[in-house]
Amino acid sequence: MQFLNSIGQRVLFGLVLLLAVLVLNFTLIHMAPGDPADVIAGEMGGATEEMMASIRKAYGLDRPFHEQLFSYVGKVFQGDLGYSYYFDQPVTELIFERLSATLLLVLTSLFLAIFLGTFLGVFASQNPNGMLSHFVTLLALLGYSLPVFWTGIMLLILLAAPPVDLFPIAGMYDVTKDGGTFDYILDVLHHLILPVVTLSTIYLAFYSRLSRASMLDVLGADYIRTARAKGLSERVVVYKHALRNGVLPVVTFAGLQFSQLFSGAVLVETVFSWPGLGTLAFDSIGRRDTPMLLGILFFSALIVIVANILTDISYRLIDPRIKTGMKT
Amino acid sequence: MNTPSPILSVADLAVEFDMRDGVARVIDDLSFDLMPGETLGIVGESGCGKSMTALSIMRLVPMPPGRIAGGEIRLDGENLVAASDVRIREIRGNEISMIFQEPMTSLNPVYTVGDQIAETVRLHEGLSKRDARDRAIEMLRAVAIPAPEARVEEYPHQLSGGMRQRVMIAMALTCRPRVLIADEPTTALDVTVQAQIFDLLRDLKEQTQTAIILITHDMGVIAEMAQRVVVMYAGRKVEDAPVDELLLNPKHPYSQGLIACVPHLQAVPTVERPPLMEIPGVVPSVSELGRGGCPFAPRCAQAMDRCRQQMPPPSTVAPGHQVACWLIDETRAA
Numbered sequence: 144m145q146f147l148n149s150i151g152q153r154v155l156f157g158l159v160l161l162l163a164v165l166v167l168n169f170t171l172i173h174m175a176p177g178d179p180a181d182v183i184a185g186e187m188g189g190a191t192e193e194m195m196a197s198i199r200k201a202y203g204l205d206r207p208f209h210e211q212l213f214s215y216v217g218k219v220f221q222g223d224l225g226y227s228y229y230f231d232q233p234v235t236e237l238i239f240e241r242l243s244a245t246l247l248l249v250l251t252s253l254f255l256a257i258f259l260g261t262f263l264g265v266f267a268s269q270n271p272n273g274m275l276s277h278f279v280t281l282l283a284l285l286g287y288s289l290p291v292f293w294t295g296i297m298l299l300i301l302l303a304a305p306p307v308d309l310f311p312i313a314g315m316y317d318v319t320k321d322g323g324t325f326d327y328i329l330d331v332l333h334h335l336i337l338p339v340v341t342l343s344t345i346y347l348a349f350y351s352r353l354s355r356a357s358m359l360d361v362l363g364a365d366y367i368r369t370a371r372a373k374g375l376s377e378r379v380v381v382y383k384h385a386l387r388n389g390v391l392p393v394v395t396f397a398g399l400q401f402s403q404l405f406s407g408a409v410l411v412e413t414v415f416s417w418p419g420l421g422t423l424a425f426d427s428i429g430r431r432d433t434p435m436l437l438g439i440l441f442f443s444a445l446i447v448i449v450a451n452i453l454t455d456i457s458y459r460l461i462d463p464r465i466k467t468g469m470k471t
Numbered sequence: 472m473n474t475p476s477p478i479l480s481v482a483d484l485a486v487e488f489d490m491r492d493g494v495a496r497v498i499d500d501l502s503f504d505l506m507p508g509e510t511l512g513i514v515g516e517s518g519c520g521k522s523m524t525a526l527s528i529m530r531l532v533p534m535p536p537g538r539i540a541g542g543e544i545r546l547d548g549e550n551l552v553a554a555s556d557v558r559i560r561e562i563r564g565n566e567i568s569m570i571f572q573e574p575m576t577s578l579n580p581v582y583t584v585g586d587q588i589a590e591t592v593r594l595h596e597g598l599s600k601r602d603a604r605d606r607a608i609e610m611l612r613a614v615a616i617p618a619p620e621a622r623v624e625e626y627p628h629q630l631s632g633g634m635r636q637r638v639m640i641a642m643a644l645t646c647r648p649r650v651l652i653a654d655e656p657t658t659a660l661d662v663t664v665q666a667q668i669f670d671l672l673r674d675l676k677e678q679t680q681t682a683i684i685l686i687t688h689d690m691g692v693i694a695e696m697a698q699r700v701v702v703m704y705a706g707r708k709v710e711d712a713p714v715d716e717l718l719l720n721p722k723h724p725y726s727q728g729l730i731a732c733v734p735h736l737q738a739v740p741t742v743e744r745p746p747l748m749e750i751p752g753v754v755p756s757v758s759e760l761g762r763g764g765c766p767f768a769p770r771c772a773q774a775m776d777r778c779r780q781q782m783p784p785p786s787t788v789a790p791g792h793q794v795a796c797w798l799i800d801e802t803r804a805a
Contacts, residue, residue, distance in 0.1 A: 366577055371531055374559075374560040375594060463580070463626045
């Protein structure tokens with residue numbers, strides 16, 4: 144089948160891309176200054192030249208670059224991302240431990256931004272000179288100009304510190320609290336609010352503006368006039384005939400922006416001490432924890448590529464022209 | 472003998488648009504009647520208000536900046552200008568349908584043509600999904616689309632321009648409307664396809680007795696299709712006559728000009744013909760409208776002082792033949 148065929152092609156492409164990412168990251172980190180052996184020895188409390196040599200030998204750091212690279216890539220394709228120098232635990236385990244926290248933050252922010260943004264945009268497009276429309280424009284300008292970390296810090300200062308003190312300052316849950324699962328969920332949600340607001344502000348701004356522009360464009364189209372001429376109500380015209388066309392750019396950008404969302408998450412997680420992949424990556428840089436860092440980079444690349452494939456699939460489901468466009 | 476009452480009657484219609492520099496009256500004092508089963512042609516150059524007339528009848532004039540500033544549009548006696556939005560939506564697509572100039576962009580690209588036809592009957596006749604689909608297939612067959620059972624599942628981009636216009640016609644006629652407005656239905660199509668579409672419209676009209684308002688700038692099309700013609704210029708009706716009368720005996724200089732513009736393909740090649748005429752100048756822009764005087768005067772070779780000062784009222788020169796031109800007075804006085 145045409146559809147599966149082209150998806151298979153994408154997957155194959157994705158694999159090649161992953162390999163390229165692996166090699167490039169490995170090379171880059173290898174070229175960066177700083178010797179992991181120094182850090183490891185430092186953790187052990189000072190080191191002689193002999194100890195350093197034995198550490199290098201134990202971690203395989205004495206072998207030539209290409210040997211290290213081949214062995215690493217080979218292991219990765221067996222599902223083994225190596226051991227963290229710092230935690231002395233398998234990298235995959237560490238990643239999966241943190242992944243849920245990051246996904247919770249990133250996916251909540253993304254979906255919130257897309258849904259709220261799209262609907263704000265749709266409402267604004269129905270009255271392009273109305274109050275709401277101006278509000279969307281203002282929001283877009285603000286959201287776009289505020290740096291993520293600044294927004295985060297300001298929210299903390301204003302809402303999480305005395306005298307307001309509405310939200311927790313850091314972390315994902317309160318370790319001092321006990322209670323059932325339900326209390327735990329509430330606690331996590333409470334902790335989630337500020338990071339999500341921070342991370343979704345930019346994207347909310349972007350998507351509301353994008354869908355406003357796209358809907359304005361679509362609402363002027365000939366087929367919208369046709370729909371009205373059929374006697375359809377304005378609600379059906381907007382939500383059935385216009386929205387499905389108007390949402391296409393939003394879907395495209397949602398896929399493209401998934402990667403940016405991850406980099407945004409690093410900043411937000413750091414500001415709010417959110418125990419996710421972002422904080423882990425940030426800390427691993429300081430610790431020269433090469434396998435950890437490589438593992439996280441590989442993993443983010445994997446997620447971005449999967450997100451792009453999903454975007455492709457949903458695009459085909461929404462727009463019939465792409466499905467059949469493959470024929471010719 | 473009883474004179475039949477018109478199915479659609481437009482009286483003193485005025486449409487205004489808010490412009491940056493004031494209000495432009497794009498349609499003024501427009502009146503005409505459409506009889507049941509009749510094809511009425513509306514001709515004029517681009518920008519003369521033909522399409523705006525059609526949109527006004529459908530109440531699809533974009534508001535704001537536009538509005539219907541006065542007059543009446545009566546469908547079987549019911550004034551559409553004053554009708555509620557709900558009532559208008561019942562009428563659209565059901566009692567009055569419209570097909571547009573651009574078949575390439577007038578269908579929604581993300582729904583199958585079957586769905587788009589079925590949507591209209593489901594809305595107005597409350598048919599089930601299955602029945603509506605059957606009706607869609609039946610309509611596709613009626614507009615002579617081959618293999619309608621397969622085509623019903625196709626998307627607009629899989630069809631040619633001519634096929635799409637057939638789909639538009641199918642969609643417009645599926646609820647058996649009493650009035651069909653065709654706004655330059657073939658302008659975007661190949662000449663051979665044009666002829667097919669007109670044949671189709673004529674056949675369907677004979678079967679359904681739908682009255683048609685055919686908007687075009689092509690006098691040739693009018694001669695083929697219409698029984699009566701309204702000639703419009705700058706938002707005003709300048710002449711209104713049965714088609715033969717207008718073609719053989721046009722009274723308004725603008726109508727004469729439009730007819731002289733058409734090349735006579737079937738004329739005898741050996742016989743000397745007058746050179747092809749053009750009408751000098753261009754249609755006035757909307758902001759120049761409503762300045763008093765005949766709007767055609769600046770382009771009219773026979774314009775007199777009076778033409779530039781006073782708008783000529785419509786006068787009847789023969790049964791069913793009205794002209795708005797001061798020259799009529801001159802010839803009468805003479």
